[in-house]
Amino acid sequence: MGKRLTWWIIAGLLLGGLLGWGLNTYYAPMGEAGTARLAAIAGYLDIPTQMFLHLIKMIIAPLVVSTLVVGIAHMGGGSAIGRVGLKAFLWFVCASLVSLTLGLILVNVLHPGTGLNLPLPDAAAGSGVDRSSFDVAKFFIHIVPTSAIDAMATNDILQLVIFSLFFGVGLAAVGEKGAPLVRGLESLVAVMLTVTGYVMLFAPVAVFCAVARTLATKGLGVIGDLAFFMGSFYIGLAVLWTVLLGACFLFIGRRTGTLIRYLRDPILLGFSTASSEAAYPRTLDALDRFGVPPKIASFVLPLGYSFNLDGSMMYMTFASIFIAQAYGIHLDWPTMIQMLLILMITSKGIAGVPRASLVVITGTLAHFNIPEAGILLILAVDHFLDMGRTATNVIGNAVASVVVARWEGQLDPPEAAEATVAGMQPPVTADATSFQDGPKG
Template identity: 65%
Template sequence: MAKRLTTYILIALVLGLIVGWVTNAAFGGSHPTPDQAATLATIAKWLGLITTIFLKLIKMIIAPLVFGTLVVGIAHMGDTGALGRVGLKSLGWFVCASLLSLTLGLILVHILQPGVGLNMPLPAVNAAADIDKSKFDAIQIIGHIFPSSIVDSMAQNDILQIVIFSVFFGVAITAVGERAAPLVTAAEALTKVMLQVTDYVMRFAPVAVFAAVANALVERGPEVIGKLGYFMLCVYVGLALLWLLLGLLAYLFIGGRALTLFRYVREPVLVAFSAASSEAAFPRTLEALDRFGVPPRISSFVLPLGYSFNLDGSMMYMTFASLFIAQAYGIHLDLGTQVAMLLTLMITSKGIAGVPRASLVVIAATLGQFKLPEAGLLLVLAVDHFLDMGRSATNVIGNAVAASVVARWEGGLETPAPAEIEPPHAPSHGLGGKH
């Protein structure tokens, strides 16, 4: 089933490109009449509705799945010392991976120079990209990490807040001991049920992928890609090199199994790429890591944490976009200022994964701090969806590598299940299988 689903998603991806392109051309292409433009907008809205439904179905799984797997994982760790050790190793890896992404992006943007020669005129001082930055405030971000209500956190799908509550809940279960055993059993059952729900929802994935890709081309057509084609090419070259470096690091720490890891996570990577959403791949990534041999107590802790602190693809993109805008407007930044900007991006990007279009929000706020025109984001806004596809897939790879490496540090990876076999309807994740 897993292999067939991957094939269906690839077919849907190609069909979406063809249908989107043909539909756009049939209704006027890049120069539609008002009536044709209205028709294209209507078609795009209906296609967008399909994608929205799929993403909502995925998001309804995430909160209970994160809570259940994390509580069970902490309960099976047995002591808070192990939890603290895994947490410190995970955060250490996340910081190093972020620095790697930023440094690679900084080097490549100077070599490839995607914005040089555009010679954009400086916009008015009050010009803006109309991106909501109200949630971008250091004090507010730090305060937002800690939940006031787990119910509200789950309603908002705020992963970091759910992680904080689950850690407290899991540690308390460990402290209470045998009397809390029914709660562990309930959390295990919850995890089992949510993974079964995931199986149902993922059968809808090819339809959603078709709609998402077609929607991206119906209104704007292929011309939008051509106008900023070199910038997109540079970003994808950077992401490809980042994949290579992450693969080499994984090989350094987990040996030959690093090559196998990419095969195990290919389906969630493809889902993230097609839907332009890392969240869409979360449940399947958890299952893939389980089959690969990462103990559930590790993956259930590292993966949710990584969704807030280890967005390697997004870090690479933010580097390119920020310095691309400076190059496009002919604004010279000395090396010290560039390094300060990238460190600012690294720090301020942590913990706001739940903010819509989080990468753009962080970039918009950071541009203002370094006196770069926020309106420059309008340059990349048109192709942001296509770039989001690449960075979402890279985020999944980065978090899969992180979980695998931490598992190796914590005593080794377990024997993998066959990669081609669909996970059973009663997954072993946290259910007395691999711990």
């Protein structure tokens, strides 16, 4: 079923692209009437996509809380949790610096904005992006939930992680008294992963409609206008993939190829829907089949979705300096390094903010006196860029989970992982006993 789902998603991606291109080609030349017609069609195409994303959001909170609490409860004492958390944090910091630095270097090597020679806009011109949504002080206050129920209702991953961390540590501390609750949560994990398998059956339709809607309204022309910028960024993502997978190879060797094979579904889902939430359940399942203990994957992965968005971070330096180049604004290396360090901090709060990358970029541009209106230059193609950076986020967080598991000496050997895969029958399943193993090694 897993392979069939992959091919169905690819088919949806290609057929959706053809339909969207055909609709745009037919209606766009009709002027305002054609534009209105395309808007109406896009509205209908958006319905299945939004329904699928709502289904994903429906399962995210119970899935994150149950897997994370059970994982923490089975880690044992607080020392094990602190050790895994510290290793994950160190990896996140290193990966963030690498991602931001690669974006900084490549945009200066490729110079995608040089030659555009855009006139400086009026000082009052804004970007149209509300950057008041992000504030460092508010972010640190926001990470502590005032209500676990509210955090679940809004699918605030970072708040869910904080609640689950406290709840899991408390559950481990009470020992045998909490055993019935642990077993109940293990059953909930099994149920939610099975429900996830059902939800994923709708993925090809959602992908088909999402791609068709985007190309129908945007057309291929908008890609051509900024083709060099987009191509340069995707070259950067390819380099980042090479670095991440190369680092992964240093830890697990040839099994890196097997990991990529297991991750093809979540990568395709992330790319085609531009939604990290859509890829989360499949990534968790892929890591489980690969041999990453659920107690580690369910702890590192949610943290990664808040602190380790490698593709998004590369985009921030790349896009910020691209806009400066487009306006002919020269930035020296000390200034660009200062920009990198600021983005290193502000990027850690982007997970729950709408148009998160654009919000942080807008605030950074203002800090360095670069016209915020430059955001409008990349806004038209942001969806196509978001597809690539979301897929990269999936890779980055999966690699982080594998590395931490290997670092802990708890990555299952190839034979055990392959045996697990051979016994999987629907694509997303879970056995409640799979969460009952204690720390290994």
